[in-house]
Amino acid sequence: MTKQILDVVIIGGGPAGLNAALMLGRARKQVKVIDEGRPRNAVTRETHGFLTRDGISPGEFRRIAREEISSYPSVSFASDTAVSIAGTDGHFHISTAGGATFECKKVLFAIGMKDRPLNIPGLAEVYGTSAFVCPYCDGWELRDEPLVVINKGAELMHFAPVLAGWTNRFTICTNGPDELTDAQREELQRHQVPLFDSPIRQIESSGGIVQRVVLEDGTAIPCRGIFFKPDLVIGSDLPRQIGCSITETGMVATDEFGKTSVPGVYSAGDAASRQHQAIAAASMGGLVAAAMNNELNGEAWRQNG
Numbered sequence: 050m051t052k053q054i055l056d057v058v059i060i061g062g063g064p065a066g067l068n069a070a071l072m073l074g075r076a077r078k079q080v081k082v083i084d085e086g087r088p089r090n091a092v093t094r095e096t097h098g099f100l101t102r103d104g105i106s107p108g109e110f111r112r113i114a115r116e117e118i119s120s121y122p123s124v125s126f127a128s129d130t131a132v133s134i135a136g137t138d139g140h141f142h143i144s145t146a147g148g149a150t151f152e153c154k155k156v157l158f159a160i161g162m163k164d165r166p167l168n169i170p171g172l173a174e175v176y177g178t179s180a181f182v183c184p185y186c187d188g189w190e191l192r193d194e195p196l197v198v199i200n201k202g203a204e205l206m207h208f209a210p211v212l213a214g215w216t217n218r219f220t221i222c223t224n225g226p227d228e229l230t231d232a233q234r235e236e237l238q239r240h241q242v243p244l245f246d247s248p249i250r251q252i253e254s255s256g257g258i259v260q261r262v263v264l265e266d267g268t269a270i271p272c273r274g275i276f277f278k279p280d281l282v283i284g285s286d287l288p289r290q291i292g293c294s295i296t297e298t299g300m301v302a303t304d305e306f307g308k309t310s311v312p313g314v315y316s317a318g319d320a321a322s323r324q325h326q327a328i329a330a331a332s333m334g335g336l337v338a339a340a341m342n343n344e345l346n347g348e349a350w351r352q353n354g
């Protein structure tokens with residue numbers, strides 16, 4: 050029996066991959082979504098800023114999405130990890146950790162980003178409950194609260210004025226050399242923002258809620274929340290395996306329609322964009338799905354005419 054060649058395999062079932070699956074299902078394409086179910090925001094209780102879904106949990110978002118996609122029978126799901134990819138445009142082979150293989154004409158990497166281990170003692174215990182990375186996602190809940198910002202250098206000087214829109218009660222811990230100029234330190238002083246460069250010894254918390262940030266020099270800073278700069282890596286090395294160009298910041302390089310440097314291979318969502326928001330990932334997934342579908346329909350048209 051000859052094996053079915055799917056139109057598209059989507060690797061990753063977060064907002065980007067799911068919205069792509071919805072679009073491709075509606076476009077009558079045979080699609081498999083392979084998802085290992087380890088999104089970066091799994092640590093959070095609520096996703097904010099997604100119109101009609103503000104405050105939804107990441108798990109409930111995925112459940113509703115899958116329910117909606119189930120109206121389109123040409124889309125199916127595999128709960129598995131894709132571990133290898135080979136082939137060229139029109140015929141790719143993808144194998145999974147669970148021993149399955151899938152063949153397809155086009156591939157979409159919607160693999161997201163992952164955090165490198167959080168190497169500040171106590172940070173993992175509060176990540177997603179009172180330590181966050183983005184004030185647009187979680188700033189409202191911490192408005193006017195005393196916060197600690199863990200960041201340094203130019204990024205800190207970008208972040209501080211942004212965060213001041215939510216609270217002006219924040220203290221900066223650079224956790225080592227601050228990488229600031231004298232002028233930048235003076236700017237923070239003018240805004241009465243305390244700055245500490247002693248390394249962080251421990252983040253103390255209770256039930257996931259931060260209580261104090263304790264520094265090596267003995268300073269203890271009481272606070273109700275933390276914003277920190279995460280260290281991110283791409284969600285999977287499969288784009289590298291198939292030869293996709295990777296940007297300096299470690300994302301898959303794409304054009305505006307999600308096309309990578311490898312013909313037939315696309316990418317969408319956090320892995321291919323600096324806009325790390327669920328609605329932006331979903332939007333890009335939809336846009337890229339349309340581009341893939343246009344290419345598939347054009348190829349079929351030419352073959353048949």
Ligand SMILES: Cc1cc2nc3c(=O)[nH]c(=O)nc-3n(C[C@H](O)[C@H](O)[C@H](O)COP(=O)(O)OP(=O)(O)OC[C@H]3O[C@@H](n4cnc5c(N)ncnc54)[C@H](O)[C@@H]3O)c2cc1C
Nearest residue numbers: 061063064065085087090097131161186318319325326327
């Ligand atoms: C703490 C935190 C809070 C956040 N809060 C918000 C918020 O309130 N609002 C908001 O808009 N955004 C928020 N975000 C950002 C949001 O989570 C991301 O922008 C969004 O999840 C990106 O969607 P995605 O589909 O690109 O990737 P993801 O949602 O990360 O999904 C990628 C999926 O691909 C899977 N995958 C990767 N490699 C493989 C493989 N080889 N095989 C199979 N599956 C694979 C992963 O397991 C994962 O399930 C938050 C992020 C963090 C870290």
